[in-house]
Each structure stands twice: as C-alpha cells, then as structure tokens.
Amino acid sequence: MASPDTRTQILDAAERLFAEHGYRGTSVRAITRLAGANLAAVGYHFGSKAELMAAVARRVVEPMNAAQRAGLDELLARTPDPTVGDLVEAFAGPMFDRMPAGDEGSARTSRLIVTILSDPAEEARNWTGPAEDSVRERYLAAFARALPDLAPQELRFRMRGILAVTAVDRLEAHQQPSPGCESPAAGEASRGWAITFLTAAMSAPPTRI
C-alpha cells in the first residue's frame, strides 16, 4: 500500500501541526516540509487537505473512543449500576492516559481533540464520525440510571461539562507552559483533580427552577 511510509509521516506531521496551529493555520506545504515529503504527496495519498484532516482526526479519536467503550463494558460487567465516580473515571480517564504515540504525543492528542471540537472551520463538522456519538449515548444512559432525578437536558449539559473540563485542561497544559507555574507536577496530578472535580459536579442535586 505504501513505502516505509510517506503516508504515515504525513499523518504524523499533520497531527502535530494541526494541533499546534489549527486547521486553517497549517498549510499543506508546512506539513509536507515537516514530513520530508513532496507537496503533491498529500493530494496523492489523501485527496485534499480536508480529507487529510479527517484521516488525522480518525486516527486520533478512534483509540480514545475504544478506551471509553472498553471502560464502560468492564464497568457494566462488574455491576449493572456503576457509581457516578466510576462512570466519570471511565469516561474522562482515557483523555488523560497515554496514547500509543508516547509521552509528549499524549498532550498533543488532547490538544488536537480540542482543535477538532472548537475549530470554527466549516469542515470541522465532518471530521468525526458517528462512532463516538454512540459511545456518548451509552454513557448518557448509564449516567441517567445513576442520577435518576436529573432532567435529561441537565444531564446532557453536565456531560458536555466533562468534555469541556478535560479538553480545556489539556489544551492549556499543552499550549501554555504556564508563566512561572506548576507544569511539572500538574501534568501528573491533573487527571486526579479532574476526576474529583467532575465527580462532584456530576453528583450535584438537580437545579431547582
């Protein structure tokens, strides 16, 4: 299908640059330059810049989704009614765990996910498929069982909150080395902080009208 892998090197370079500068802030020329490939290679292997971004997004989002799905499966195999804390851990945990790409790749992955979620480019709406939607719906149902008093709309709001907190934390962790701040330990600790923060938030009693 490919050589020792021009294609993969383009994917790697694109992942890094898209994460750092966004979709519109990254040129095909910069990608191929970093990948050591020819400009036309993007067209040849992916068709267009947008399809390259979709391929990058797929490669990044899929393993995280698989981890979320596996976590929920394990949880439900142990007990039909997991606690809120367990659900938060299974859902948010994978966003903090190391991805196959390695150590620094982890932060970059999360940063890229934020880019995907928040990029105002119109193309961004089609970067992710319906796969992660189905995982989210499953978690939604599980949370609904654990929080029977919560209105569906408020529950949906809170699930968005989980995404927001994890994503934005990873974002700032990556893009701002923090001016005179706590970068070293924070990277390790933020996963725990997030679980604490989000478990308490999800467990809050329903908002009274």
Place this chain on the structure above:
Amino acid sequence: MASPDTRTQILDAAERLFAEHGYRGTSVRAITRLAGANLAAVGYHFGSKAELMAAVARRVVEPMNAAQRAGLDELLARTPDPTVGDLVEAFAGPMFDRMPAGDEGSARTSRLIVTILSDPAEEARNWTGPAEDSVRERYLAAFARALPDLAPQELRFRMRGILAVTAVDRLEAHQQPSPGCESPAAGEASRGWAITFLTAAMSAPPTRI
C-alpha cells in the same frame, strides 16, 4: 472623529465574523463587505487585521471583566467570607448574562471569547490584556479563603474548569443548533445548570494523593 460610524460598523461586523469563523477564517474583505465599508477602511481605522481583532477583543472582554469585578466587590462588601456558591455565581454569571449588544449578541460574545481563548493563532496571545488576569487573581484569593484545605495548584485547576464549562457551553449553544435537541429552554436554563454544576465541583474535597 468618525462618520455616523464606519469604525463601529466594522467592529460589529468583525465581532460577528470572528465569532463565527475564527480569526484566520475571516477575511478583511468579508468584514468590510458586511460592514458596507471599503476594504481600505480597516487599514485606515485600525492599522491591520490583527489590531482590529485586538480592538474587538477589548470591546468584548472589558464589560464582562467589569461585571466580574463589580460582582466580587459587592460580595466582599456584604461579607468578608463569601460562600463558594456566591463566588461561582459572581464569576461565571456574567458570561451568561446579556451584554449591551442585545439578545443574540450575548451568545456571539461568549462564542467570541471562546475563539479568543482557544484560537491557535499566534496573534491570539496578545488579544487580551493583563486586566482580566488581575480579576482572576482576586477571585483566586477569595476562593482560597473559602476552600482553605485545597492546594493552590488544584484550586487553579478548578478555576480553569469554570472557564472551560462556561465557555464551551456557550460555544456549542451558538455553533450547533443541536440536532433535534433542547435549544429553546436550554438557553435560559444553562446559566442555572452551570452554577449548580460548578458550585458542586468547586466545593469538592481535595483530591487525595
């Protein structure tokens, strides 16, 4: 200084387009077209696209910061030790409240703030000044008094969480009319949901190592 206001019309148009398509996704030509102004007007009134964005950011962020500052002042005037819930309300509330621009302007304002916070463009680092940093530091100190057991780093993480939840909620509220979902009531209710969510999250006991 100006006509009935080419300058203001450019600011309005830029605010809307930057919010919808991001900094890089918005061209000076699109701005001046929407504003009914000439292409060169941006250069004349603001100097450059980047300086225009800075002016837009200033105009949007300043009143929200003022509201946050005023809320904290009022709170501290009433009691030296406000509750966590009061602080959350005073800090997060203004992000949901209507801005002078009017009804739909509110969502757009919040969306723009997200753009400012999350835009990967290098220019974005200089769009906001040190003013809002000082407000955040004051809230940080107030929260620290209300949550004496919390390590400073974890507190800082949680404050980022407030920004994340409010910002991302407004983001999705504006950019996705939600496929078959709860847009109508959600706009009204999300402020309350956010306060509930964030107050519980901020009040969580410290994370055990």
Place this chain on the structure above:
DNA sequence: GTTTGATTCATACGTACGTTTCATTCAAAC
C-alpha cells in the same frame, strides 16, 4: 470661494495558499 484635514474609494502589489499536471523514479512481475 477657497482651503484644509479627515475619510472613502478603486485599484494594484506581492505573497501564500490548495490543487493539478505531467514527467520521472523504482521495485517487483513477467
């Protein structure tokens, strides 16, 4: 009525972009 200074206008400049084209390379199949 003329001058003045601020604003608007049409237009051009130089650059960078995404994409396309077509020739070239190169390892494997025959």
Place this chain on the structure above:
DNA sequence: GTTTGAATGAAACGTACGTATGAATCAAAC
C-alpha cells in the same frame, strides 16, 4: 531486459489574502 503500476518529484495554475497607494469626496473653517 522489458513492462507495469504505484509513488515521488519539480513546477505551474488560478485564487484569495493582507496591505499599500494615491486620487476623489466632503463637511467645516476661514
């Protein structure tokens, strides 16, 4: 050794961008 088809390479295409220029406009000051 030749053929073949995938892969790479160098270069150009047309378009859009941010910015700059200098003439035209126009209300107010004199």
